[in-house]
Amino acid sequence: AQKITQTQPGMFVQEKEAVTLDCTYDTSDQSYGLFWYKQPSSGEMIFLIYQGSYDEQNATEGRYSLNFQKARKSANLVISASQLGDSAMYFCAMREGRRSGGGADGLTFGKGTHLIIQP
């Protein structure tokens, strides 16, 4: 079974509209972290937002927020008031296990969602 599932290969959205990008995950760990990254066509991976499994509040960073539903194992990214510059690939990723002085904690990525903002 895939650990990170992003069910939307591509999305077209009108500028200024809000966007929700879906992400579901699978883990048996109690402690884990969920990340969203943006990858423009230039190729760099840009960190957007983080949600820890023990965080009680949904994470927010400017126009980005994370709709975290732990029981459903979902961590959807919400982009408010979309802009043309938001057009890019978006990846959901998970880090399993607790980090405390070491230990394997590489990220597991989903396949991504290609978001295109239309004027």
Place this chain on the structure above:
Amino acid sequence: EAGVAQSPRYKIIEKRQSVAFWCNPISGHATLYWYQQILGQGPKLLIQFQNNGVVDDSQLPKDRFSAERLKGVDSTLKIQPAKLEDSAVYLCASSLEGAGYSNQPQHFGDGTRLSIL
């Protein structure tokens, strides 16, 4: 602060040749990762270093791939001999380490785009 530096930016080689990639992490970041991103997919972890020791290389194809981080700072990833399926972008990332840093993201370099002919 300066970001993660990678070189070269692009590389084209023929199959069965060898190739090496270089990465310099953000200053002070003890943990360094190499990922492989095949076109149309998300990155896949190849190897993780903490300082100069290997933490996880379970997904590294060790018959052809090798990596080192001798002085705990910069790192090289080598492929020898290359196969057609190695065509991908190779991303290096780094992060802070230690207790209390669990929410720290991995910071990525711009990657090396490798094409195998």
